[in-house]
Amino acid sequence: xxxxxxxxxxxxxxxxxxxxxxxxxxxxxxxxxxxxxxxxxxxxxxxxxxxxxxxxxxxxxxxxxxxxxxxxxxxxxxxxxxxxxxxxxxxxxxxxxxxxxxxxxxxxxxxxx
Amino acid sequence: xxxxxxxxxxxxxxxxxxxxxxxxxxxxxxxxxxxxxxxxxxxxxxxxxxxxxxxxxxxxxxxxxxxxxxxxxxxxxxxxxxxxxxxxxxxxxxxxxxxxxxxxxxxxxxxxxxxx
Numbered sequence: 001x002x003x004x005x006x007x008x009x010x011x012x013x014x015x016x017x018x019x020x021x022x023x024x025x026x027x028x029x030x031x032x033x034x035x036x037x038x039x040x041x042x043x044x045x046x047x048x049x050x051x052x053x054x055x056x057x058x059x060x061x062x063x064x065x066x067x068x069x070x071x072x073x074x075x076x077x078x079x080x081x082x083x084x085x086x087x088x089x090x091x092x093x094x095x096x097x098x099x100x101x102x103x104x105x106x107x108x109x110x111x112x113x
Numbered sequence: 114x115x116x117x118x119x120x121x122x123x124x125x126x127x128x129x130x131x132x133x134x135x136x137x138x139x140x141x142x143x144x145x146x147x148x149x150x151x152x153x154x155x156x157x158x159x160x161x162x163x164x165x166x167x168x169x170x171x172x173x174x175x176x177x178x179x180x181x182x183x184x185x186x187x188x189x190x191x192x193x194x195x196x197x198x199x200x201x202x203x204x205x206x207x208x209x210x211x212x213x214x215x216x217x218x219x220x221x222x223x224x225x226x227x228x229x
Binding site: 004031033035041042043044045048050088090092094095096097098099100101102103104105106 | 143144146155156157158161162163164166168169203205207209210215216217218219220221222223
């Protein structure tokens with residue numbers, strides 16, 4: 001059974017600090033997605049990582065994928081309050097043209113002034 | 114309407130009721146998905162439809178019955194639910210991988226279901 005584990009599950013940090021969220025998965029895949037969810041809202045796509053060594057950056061967030069280690073990271077640089085949310089990674093498996101996503105538990109990030 | 118829409122946004126139903134959740138995507142995608150998000154579990158994939166054909170049924174109890182009449186619409190029919198079925202039900206859509214692209218899934222706002 002595929003397992004996707006995020007670490008940490010809860011993270012409280014101060015504005016201006018850097019931190020990294022880790023996503024480990026147990027079965028080979030080269031498709032990794034990061035989503036953000038605000039309280040009471042749906043999931044917003046952040047990054048799509050489709051190959052080993054892929055790195056993508058958007059503002060203060062940077063995501064990377066190491067398929068050999070089965071590890072993805074989401075790095076936050078100089079955090080600001082607006083980044084407070086729950087972040088999910090998801091591993092993708094293709095099925096007949098569609099894709100099955102298996103999600104991690106989510107990391108609830110709180111950024112304090 | 115743009116993106117993925119879901120109705121109703123909130124639903125309270127008794128265990129003997131029958132209700133349906135509706136999802137509509139305006140993105141021209143041809144794969145659609147139902148997910149369940151409950152408080153103490155990771156997001157769980159329930160059903161996958163590709164080109165209106167069900168391609169994944171993730172060991173979901175028969176009290177949940179999906180329907181995909183065309184590539185833009187997806188329903189989840191509910192009957193004789195249990196209180197533990199209370200959750201946020203999310204619909205998503207994506208482009209078929211054979212047509213290229215990153216197959217990114219776009220999510221609707223969800224239906225908050227409470228079973229009493």
